[in-house]
Amino acid sequence: LILMKIVGIISELELDNIGYIFPAAMAPMLIRILLNERFAFILTIILAACGSIIFHDEIAGSINVEIAIYILFSGTAGILLLTNRNRRSNILQTGFYVSIINVFIIFFLLFLGNGQLTKIEYVYYLTFAFVSGLLSAILTIGLLPFFEAGFGILSTLKLIELSNPNHPLLKKILMEAPGTYHHSVMVANLAESACEAVGANGLLARVGCYYHDIGKTRRPQFFIENQMNIENPHNHLSPESSRDIIIAHAKDGAEMLKKHKLPKEIVDIAEQHHGTTLLKYFYYKAKEENEGINEADFRYPGPKPQTKEAAIISIADSVEAAVRSMSRPTLEQIKEVIQSIVQDRLQDDQLNECDITLKELEVIKKTFCETLNGIFHSRIEYPNSK
Template sequence: MDFLAYISKIRSFLSYKVFTSLIYFILALLLFGILYHNMKPETYDMELFSVADKTIRSPKTIEDELKTKEERENAAEAVDNAYVFKKEMAQNRVSLIASIFDFVKETNLESIRLPEKNEKEQGKGEKVEEKKGDAASALENRLKLLKTKLTANVTEDVTNSISDQILISLLQADALQLQNLKDIVVHQVEAAMNEKIREDMTEVAKMAIADKIKATGLPKDLADAASELGQYAIVANELYDESLTEERRKQAMEDVEPIKILQGQIIVQEGHLIDRETYRQLEMLGLLKSNPTLKPLVGLGIFIVLVIGTLYIYLSRLTLPEEKKQSHLLLLSLIFILSLIIMKIIGLMEKANLNEIAYIFPAALAPMLVKIMINERFALIMTIILAACGSIVFHDGITSTIDVEIAVYILFSGLAGVLFLSGRNERSHILTAGLFVSGINILLIFFLSLIGSGQFTATEYFYYGLYSVVSGLLSAIFTIGLLPFFEAGFGILSTMRLIELSNPNHPLLKKLLTETPGTYHHSVMVANLAESACEAIGANGLLARVGCYYHDVGKTKRPPFFIENQINIQNPHDRLPPETSKDIIIAHTADGAAELRRHKLPKEIVDIAEQHHGTSLLKYFYFKAKKANEGISEHDYRYPGPKPQTKENAVISLADSVEAAVRSMANPTPEEIRSLVHAIAQDKLLDGQFNECDLTLKEIELVKETFCETLNGIFHSRIEYPDFKQQKVIRDGTTN
């Protein structure tokens, strides 16, 4: 019993979805188990303040967030406070001082006009009393008036900031003194305020302006007044800007590059003490057994989901029967797991100090097997997935997470095998493909070494080249060796298997030739017709040809009952009732299928034997029986089917009928052949024999045209040679 038979038993107990899900689940588990060791982070049993018994390097590049945070905080603290120099404040303070002097002058003028106005109000010739009040009262009134003006017109609280004594000194000064005093104070304030003055420097600036004003030689009371006004005018003009300071600190923090522990960096050397900082780094990297990290395993889980998802999406979109999809999935899974096992074995050899032996991996094995047994697209998908897996299995845990170089090597090596086999069906091309892959591998080795400016010795190049050649040859040898096992186990009908089945030395074909020579000849003729027609419509011509060779194997059970084998014998059907003849003729499809299954021929060939007559009517025996019994059922004289399910089976069905009909004609003309082909095709079409396959009307027309061309080549007109006996009579001079 083959592999598929066991699978069919399991499948019979489970639904399609459950069985398919089970395959995906098992594949995921196997993939996880194979790659787990390569992704599992290495951990160490170390304690704080213990001595390291080995040198430990970082397996990956990682940001030290704590150190980065500290460095950024230090950078922010190192930024000085930002101050903004307000140039306009100099003019504002000058204007303020000038306004004070102006209000003093204005107050003095108003105090002079007020007595004159009072004298006029007392009457003409009347003498105004020169001393209405004492001088103190007058000065006090002027002071109040000045304060009122300052309070009403100046935004600052000048009256509380400047003492009354200063204001009185200003009010008592004459106009010339007041103007001189104003010029001095304004000049000194303007000069001082044009310099940058911070808050903590205002007292120094005030003392400086006081000294400068006093040095001008003014009278003491005026000098004191001017000095106090000057000091009052001095304020900080370089002010702290909180938002600018924060912005600069933020920029300083952003300018700090993240502190990283680089991949391959030594964390602790053998014999050194594991201090707090070293222990923290080991803990952060997940290298301590007490605190391992699960991130790599989570990453592996995501990778497996991607692999399984890719296979699921692609398979789900194929327009194939569910059973076929499951067979493809099983085959892909077995080839994939086999390749991973080989990969792991080579990976273990690499760890045994056999450097770069990863290049000996037969990267083209799986792609070529899949290309031959399924199709090219699946082979390309398999190549990409294997390249990704190889980058994990062969990576150096100290210096890298994945090995990109080996991934490129596996990818292009696999692609080379797939592309070389495209359109080549013979097994001999597998070895040639292996040699081609070896050549591509050598080019890849030189590419990878030169692009990295590698300095390799001649010996190293020799070994790399040897690994590359062995990789290609192993791919070809394993493909040739494993192909028969997969084909037999899965019942896969590959191109190479078809070529083998077309060998005339096959036991069934030899039996067909020796026991039913007429049927054998008929099968070969039908094969010629079917192959050319299938190739014309894009179907599998080779499958059609080989299927035709075996489609009438059932006739070997009762050869004389089929007309092509009735040589110099009477037709046995003449002595049998139509019911018996019908049963014998119809049985040849079931007998043929049983014989093919007994010889374990592929399912596609068995289907051709079962379906090449579909459910067509045995018209000759049906009408013969109808003459004797009008109530006979047409259904009883039809083949059991099923109807053709594929294009190839439909074309063979049509070719079988056409060849038998044309062979029965004596010297058919092209017009007669065309008319007959059209009639047979129309009859099968109207009878619904093509209803269950995807053969289109356009393709049927193309098939008919191809049949006519092929038959015209077979039944072409021949030269009519003269009768040799008549020629002898003429030469001898005799007559009949």
């Protein structure tokens, strides 16, 4: 609205129809990226109404219908053409397409108006229309980081940036806990495909998986995926000490993510991906030594998963670890493991605080089976050449 008012003031300096240079697609594209299409369409209608009043051609009490149509169609084009929000280059591409559409809108309005214009006026009109689309894209890219930071909005573009392997925390996992890094990538593949199958945010799940075990970098050798050619250090520790080390990785991870100012959604996934599940191995080991041991002492502190993405990651994390530990798993064995883990989560009330349904769980199990079967499919063994 401020930009619109500035352009409106400039138009009073005897620059006819400079209102067409207003970046009509900027606000709709920003809202499309940061929120959703519905709010973007509502905003486009509001801007068109405001524009018709501000650019009233100095006639008191009148409205400019032409500029309202121009803003409405230009903004709508920006929303519809911004199909892939994952790359900033797509915003520039959308801006270019909006410029072309703006030119067609101008021709359409001039044709309907049947006005007599000089060649220089045609040039002005077309230049304003073309600049409007490009300006919309440039301002969208420029303003996006301010809105993301100011309102704490986790946009698709921000998630893409966080998925960059050169991020300091991802490099830390890769260098200090390579087994955990590989595990996280595998879990990300599972979680993303399952989230997309049930309409959840697949990209958020993928990026959340990359960071969910960052806490393991504090003591990487105490986690089995990083124990390559070394003795398991838990063999020399009491069950209680092992419990404290394993449980601490969720809290440690959340603290590290907060310290590096990662979005709250990513921090929540790191905190919630184990919920309040029981460390069964160390619990039963401790119970052999002391029958009066309290089960609650061997549970993660939680909280339980609060979103579909966190719940799916929680299941995918256990499924990947279980299947990876099997030698040459068949499709039936994979199905049994997935069914067992999901059933265990349900019986343990781990999914009670998120809005996931039983129907969605069936879709998730099927998706996990398909993805894991593709990863662990049997290969033909060729005889050794002599």
